[in-house]
Every structure is written in structure tokens, then in C-alpha cells.
Amino acid sequence: MKLRIIWLGKTRDPWIKQGVTEYSGRIERYLPLAIDELKDEKDATLEEGRRREGERLLKQLSPNAVLVALDERGQQLDSVKFAEFIGKHRDSGTTELVFAIGGSYGFSDEVRSRAGKVLALSAMTFTHQMVRPFLLEQIYRACTILNNEPYHH
Structure with missing residues (x-):
């Protein structure tokens, strides 16, 4: 299974770039990983920004990709359940699991409809920049859990 983050x-921020680099490298020891940065919208209305960013994001997806949208209103999973979620997709033949982090406008209804799952990393709200290393760390943690390695506890 290939992992992709959009x-x-x-x-x-340099410290965010450092975290992204660190955890991307760790994940790649377990699964192929691609990270795509898409252009965000500037100076658009809320609805127009969501629509444009949503169209841009959806164009990046292959028909068989399983999309997971990260949103503050999504379902919360603890790290073990998150690992089980990734493991289920890995073991069931999912070819590409895509995690999407929205921009400041959030996700359009079309992106939410396309998503197989909407997850929240926390009940707290984080900037879309900060979520990047947080998500990557949780994916790495999931990989170690699935491989019975001691990183988690």
C-alpha cells in the first residue's frame, strides 16, 4: 500500500519542515510515502476558496484511492485504533491511502463526500501547518504499533 499526504x-516554518522531514523518513522504512503540497487560495470568499481548493485536491486522486480528510469535526481515534485503521487498509488490498489536510478555508462538501473517512487528530484546533508533523508522527507511531515495536510504549 502506498501512503500519500496532500x-x-x-x-x-523551519521547525515544521524539520518535523515533516524527520517523520517522513521514518515512515518510509515501512511504507512508500508521497507528500504533495497544493497551491492554496488567497483572497477568496470562504465558499469560493473551499470550492477551488476542493477541485484542486480531488483532481489529484486516482479512482481507487481511499481518501481520509482531516477535520476538527471528524472522528477521533486513539493511536492504537488509528494503527488498526491503517493496518486494515494495508491488509485488505487498498493500493493508495490518501490523507488530506485542508487549508484555512476547510474542505468543500465535494471533498467530504469523496472521503471514505473524516478524522480529527484532537478535540483541540490546530493550524493546518501544525497538523502536518502531528499527522506524520501518528502514522509513524501506527507503523511501529503494527510491527510490535517499542516506540508506542
């Missing part, structure tokens, strides 16, 4: 906007 996010809107460039990663700006």
Missing part, C-alpha cells in the same frame, strides 16, 4: 499551502 496538503494545501507551502510549509513555511
